[in-house]
Amino acid sequence: MAPGPDTTSGPLPAGASADAPGGAAEPAGRPPAPQALPDGSPAPASGAPGDAAPPPAPATGPSPAGAKQPPASAPASAPSAAPHGAPPETPPGGAPEGGPRRRSALRPSRPGLLRCAAAAAGGLALAAAFPPVGLWPLSLVAVAALGLLTRHRTARQGAAAGLVFGLAFFVGLLQWLRVIGWDAVLGLSLLQALFLALLGSGLAVTSRLPLWPLWGACLWVAEEWARDRVPLGGFPWGRLAFANTGSPFTPLAALGGAPLVTFAVALAGTLLAAAALAAHRLRRARRGAGPERPRTAPAPADDRADAPAPAPGRPARALCGAAGLAAAVTLAGYAVPIPTDADDTVDIAVVQGDVQQPGMDFLGRPMLILNNHVEATLDLAADVAAGRARQPDLVIWPENASDLDPHRSPEAYAAIDRAADAVGVPILVGALVDHPTEEGYVENQGIVWDPRTGPGDSYTKQHPVPFGEYVPFREQLSTVITRLERVPRDFWPGRQAGVLQVGPARLGDVICFEVAYDEIVRDTVTAGARALVIQTNNATYGRTGQPEQQLAMSRLRAMEHGRAVVTAAPSGISAIVAPDGTIEQRTEEFTRDVLTAELPLRDDVTLADRVGSAPEWALAMVGLLAWAAAILHGRLRRPDEKGNSRE
Secondary structure, X not given: OOOOOOOOOOOOOOOEOOOOHHHOEOOOOOOOOOOEOOOOOEOOOOOOOOOOOOOOOOOOOOXXXXXXXXXXXXXXXXXXXXXXXXXXXXXXXXXXXXXXXXOOOOOOOHHHHHHHHHHHHHHHHXXXXXXXXXXXXXXXXXXXXXXXXHOXXXXXXXXXXXXXHXXXXXXHHOHHHHHOOHHHHHHHHHHHHHHHHHHHHHHHHHOOOOOHHHHHHHHHHHHHHHHOOOOOOOOOOOOHHHHOOOOOOHHHHHXXXXXXXXXXXXXXXXXXXXXXXXXXXXXXXXXXXXXXXXXXXXXXXXXOOOOOOOOOHHHHHHHHHHHHHHHHHHHHHHHOOOOOOOOEEEEEEEEEOOOOOOOOOOOOOOOHHHHHHHHHHHHHHHHHHOOOOOOOOEEEOOOOOEOOOOOOOHHHHHHHHHHHHHHOOOEEEEEEEEOOOOOOOEEEEEEEEEOOOEEEEEEEOOOOOEXXXXXXXXXXXXXXXXXXXXXXXXXXXXXXXXXXXEOOEEEEEEEHHHHHOHHHHHHHHHOXXXXXXXXXXXXXXXXXXXXXXXXXXXXXXXHHHOOOEEXXXXXXXXEEEOOOOOEEEEOOOOOOEEEEEEEEEOOOOOHHHHHOOHHHHHHHHHHHHHHHHHHHHHHHHOEOOOOOEOO
């Protein structure tokens, strides 16, 4: 192409500058380009101090042949450009020139610290909802708090909030493990808190979906569903249902078991969170929107404080709806009938013989605990003979009432036989028995001891406690954790439900921590148990709150299955719970005592027994599918490299 005409010696067009390359015209109104100072640096542009000069207009024509004219506004000595993709050069001060200093990645922001503190407070509030404090409304507050802390956060932020929440919760709940060591408290708490971290991540992701309180409640069930099963058979302690064994939610257990109670508590809590958000929007609508710090994840327009203030009508309706639904879910349990009519009754006596001392060394010398229970039973027999007590149809001893195997110890056999002969009725004896075929293993059993025929039917505990009754990976861990030597032999698990004929009563035997596992108790009832017996030994954790937490589970199981529940413990708390969950009698800890009562026997089963684990699986799957759908929806909405949505 031929060069254009030379315009440098002729008259300039209107609005053109001689400094413009090639004599190009600058738009009218643009300030003149800065002139170079004598030292070669550009002169400051007119305007506010510190403002950068506007860039020059691009040339519209070619420069004269051979001319090499830099833009008039460029400095005489400009720094060399950085390679493409390289970060800007950072001066010694640590931040790019002219830009804000970056916050260290290791230093948390103040809002992040406040969220962590709020998450920890929520976890401690949930721990206080459980016995021995037992303020069940705090479970709703805690669920609502975690819902708000994860609302419109990223998955990682939700997981962090859930982890802090869970760690504080389980440390507060499981502090009774300090008898073994605080390292045991922290280790188990951290393991369980990982499940809450997953829950927090799921709550954050699903909080962007419509009906997010529903999906959040389902995820609470999914979290407990997983934690009840893994690892090593799971650890169901700390379920929302176990904090609500004396609340309006408890009767729902008769319809769908403990998982339905958890779902209702979580749904009411997340609805309270939705009501709190609606109240915030209503307040903003009345006062006008205010500034808000930028969010990591975008929030819907209704939840952003920098959005135009909504009309008061919509948030008011949302507030009334969420609060009304939360109240309806909370009160729904009052509409559930609890069957309590007895088909028969039986007179029982529960013997609490006491132990020498609480803690890890509660057993004392051999035969000590067994003799305590024998003597208490002999005293009962004397009271019956003197007319001071009613003749029972059967007697119940607790777990580990005999610390020696009565099949191999003649002394233990004779002591139990003497007690049964004196009282004249069968005794359900808790004893540790050597496994008949597996050398080195022991069985935790409940044995029916007849005054005429001696030991008969027995039940073997199905779910031994890891690291308490058996040591997983013993060979590897024993070299690292010396305290595992205190568990010299592993317990062998039983395979059958614990339905035993004890005198005139067909009882379901459940041993200690097994009361926390839904399927073990349910299988015992559906196998024909007319009442439940929880043989337990809480002497190690006496006066720590653990016995109260376990007794609360007995209350829930009574209403869930419509069965009377008898808890027998060598050092307490022993108790008799009616089918409606009422504690009719209980003992104090570390005392010798005998409870006598007329126990109702029932044959009918509840709806929860009929449907089994179906409600738990259904609710858990709904929560997990909602989580997956939210992830998929987020990826489809994410723009591709060309800026187009993948939808």
